[in-house]
Amino acid sequence: EKGGYEHFMLKEIYEQPRSIRDCLRGRIYPNEGRVQLGGLQEYAEKFKNIDRIIIIACGTSWHAGLVGEYLIEEYARIPVEVEYASEFRYRNPIITEKDIVIAISQSGETADTMAAIEMAKEKGATIFGVCNVVGASIPRITHAGAYTHAGPEIGVASTKAFTAQVTVLTLIAFYMAQQKGTVNHSKMVELLTELDLIPEKVQQALLADAIIQEIAAKFKDSRNCLFLGRGSGFPVALEGALKLKEISYIHAEGYPAAEMKHGPIALIDEEMPVVVIATKNSSYEKVISNIQEVKARKGIVLAIVTEGDQTVKAMADYIIEIPDASEAFLPLLATIPLQLLSYHIAVLRGCNVDQPRNLAKSVTVE
Ligand code: M6R
Numbered sequence: 001e002k003g004g005y006e007h008f009m010l011k012e013i014y015e016q017p018r019s020i021r022d023c024l025r026g027r028i029y030p031n032e033g034r035v036q037l038g039g040l041q042e043y044a045e046k047f048k049n050i051d052r053i054i055i056i057a058c059g060t061s062w063h064a065g066l067v068g069e070y071l072i073e074e075y076a077r078i079p080v081e082v083e084y085a086s087e088f089r090y091r092n093p094i095i096t097e098k099d100i101v102i103a104i105s106q107s108g109e110t111a112d113t114m115a116a117i118e119m120a121k122e123k124g125a126t127i128f129g130v131c132n133v134v135g136a137s138i139p140r141i142t143h144a145g146a147y148t149h150a151g152p153e154i155g156v157a158s159t160k161a162f163t164a165q166v167t168v169l170t171l172i173a174f175y176m177a178q179q180k181g182t183v184n185h186s187k188m189v190e191l192l193t194e195l196d197l198i199p200e201k202v203q204q205a206l207l208a209d210a211i212i213q214e215i216a217a218k219f220k221d222s223r224n225c226l227f228l229g230r231g232s233g234f235p236v237a238l239e240g241a242l243k244l245k246e247i248s249y250i251h252a253e254g255y256p257a258a259e260m261k262h263g264p265i266a267l268i269d270e271e272m273p274v275v276v277i278a279t280k281n282s283s284y285e286k287v288i289s290n291i292q293e294v295k296a297r298k299g300i301v302l303a304i305v306t307e308g309d310q311t312v313k314a315m316a317d318y319i320i321e322i323p324d325a326s327e328a329f330l331p332l333l334a335t336i337p338l339q340l341l342s343y344h345i346a347v348l349r350g351c352n353v354d355q356p357r358n359l360a361k362s363v364t365v366e
Contacts, residue, residue, distance in 0.1 A: 007353045009155035009247070013339050014206060017199040019150040019160045020332065023167040030196050033188035035175040039144045043100075043126060047179040050100055052079040054125075056088050056116045057104035058363070060158040060242060061165060064130075065104050066235035067331045068169035074328070075183055076176035085116040086366070097124035102172070105129070106153060106161035107362035108136025115366070117141055130168050132161050146172070155354045156361050157247050159339050162239060163202070166331050170195065191328065198332055201323040205336040208320050212337055215302060215318050216344030219273050225250055226264060226274045226299075227338070228257040230287055233277035236331050240275060240338035247346040247356050257283075257290040268299040275341070276316070277334050280306040281327040291315050302341075304334050 005011035027036055053072060055065035062084055069080040083093075085103075089112060095101070101120045105113045108131040117127050117138065129138050129145030132153065139145055148164035174191065177183040183191070219225070225244055229237035238254035245252045255264055257276065268274065274294045278287045288311065294301055295315060303316040306324050313319050320337040346353045 006347075007155065007343075009157055009159060009343055009353050012153055012155050012160045013336070013343065015151070016160050016163050016336065017203040017206075019164050020167050020202060021199040022149045022151070023164045024171075024195065024199075025149075027171055028192050028195060030189060030192040033185045033192060035171055035178055035192070037146050037171055037175050039146045040128065040172070040175060043144060044179050046100070046126065047076070047078075047176045050078060051098055052081065053100045053102060054095070054120070055080060055082045055102045055104065056085045056113060056120075058085050058110050058112055060162050060239060061104040061106060061113075063235045063239040063242070064162055064165035064169060065102070066238070067166050067232055068102065068104075068173065070232045070235075071170055071173035071328060072176060075173045076180055077182045078176060078180075083116075085110070086112040089116040089119055095120050095123040095125050099125040100128065101125045102128045102130060103138060103142060104165055105138050106132045106148075106158055106165070108133045108138035109362045109364050110138075111364050111366045114138060114141065130165055132164065154361075156356055156359045157243055157342070157353070163332055163335060170328065191326070194326055194329065198325070198329055201325060201333055202336060205322045205333050206340075208322075208337055209340055212320060212340045213344045215320070216341055216348055218318070219302070219341075220345050220348040222250055222271070222273050224267065224272060225252040226260075226267065226272060227252060227254040228260060228274060228290060229254070229277035229334075230257045230283040231281070232327065232331050233279070233283070233334060236277050236334045236338065237275070239335060240342070243339060243342035244345065246359060247342055247353050248349050248351055250345065257287055260290060261293065265293065265297065268294055268297040270298040270300070272299045273302060274299045275302045275338070276304070278303040278305050278309075278312045278316075279322065279330055279334060280309065280324065281330060288312065288315070304337055
């Protein structure tokens with residue numbers, strides 16, 4: 001059942017080249033610079049005039065939502081708000097018939113997400129679902145949507161479902177951009193051609209597993225861990241921290257790298273591991289200065305870097321390389337080593353990786 005892997009989580013991490021490929025199948029036509037999302041087709045016109053999108057979700061799905069915000073704003077130029085379903089439903093949020101709500105849920109059964117959908121629906125919003133489990137409750141109450149096609153996810157810690165959610169949100173962002181004309185044809189051809197290669201790049205990112213296992217052995221007795229990233233690397237940092245805390249019970253926090261000096265920097269000493277997303281993209285230089293700030297306080301830096309990087313390598317205590325990619329696809333690649341890191345740390349600590357204490361795969365109570 002576990003296909004030769006010791007745990008479902010590891011199997012699911014390794015399935016990602018396949019699950020992302022399945023998620024893209026029949027939806028992208030790189031040569032034509034075209035995205036096709038069957039479920040959204042009847043709303044295609046609506047995208048031209050919408051004022052904003054609200055994304056609602058919980059946990060890891062909420063992190064995928066933050067990546068979605070970055071991508072939709074960048075490419076489709078539509079303002080996005082990302083909300084925890086549990087907060088959204090208990091406020092008195094301003095929602096109109098003009099709004100599009102995207103609800104993200106692996107299980108399609110999360111109680112808070114369902115209640116938030118019902119509320120937004122009553123106020124007249126159009127609801128799209130991004131779900132993994134086919135025929136679950138959420139896909140049945142939404143107006144339209146797109147499945148993530150990641151296949152069954154058994155491990156309580158979400159891995160392949162997250163990357164599939166990010167993939168669908170990337171497609172939604174590109175689809176909306178296509179309808180609105182905010183990305184020109186040749187750029188779209190370029191983006192889709194690169195997206196088509198992401199499953200292979202994820203496969204390459206998995207090759208760092210042995211190195212990650214060694215690094216995990218150094219970090220396994222840590223009591224705390226900080227994860228830092230900027231731009232779309234910030235949700236990756238949040239997701240890395242959540243993975244670590246839920247399966248290894250090490251206290252971890254994700255922060256936007258620049259926020260560190262507004263508080264968390266006080267925590268840094270020679271015992272504090274700091275995982276930094278430091279790939280070569282628009283915030284590279286800024287992240288380098290954040291690494292210097294950590295090193296000046298003797299923190300232990302593990303940097304996720306672009307293959308071949310020398311600058312960060314010279315500064316960090318440990319590095320993990322991922323293949324080079326445009327910023328749009330960074331979250332899909334940078335997440336992989338963080339999943340493996342938390343997995344190996346949890347295994348070394350003797351934790352129940354697939355069924356961590358106190359957690360359920362789907363949270364059907366509020
Ligand atoms: O099924 P959902 O995507 O709605 O679940 C949301 C969260 O409960 C879920 O992502 C949770 O945070 C996972 N344990 C994360 O690994």
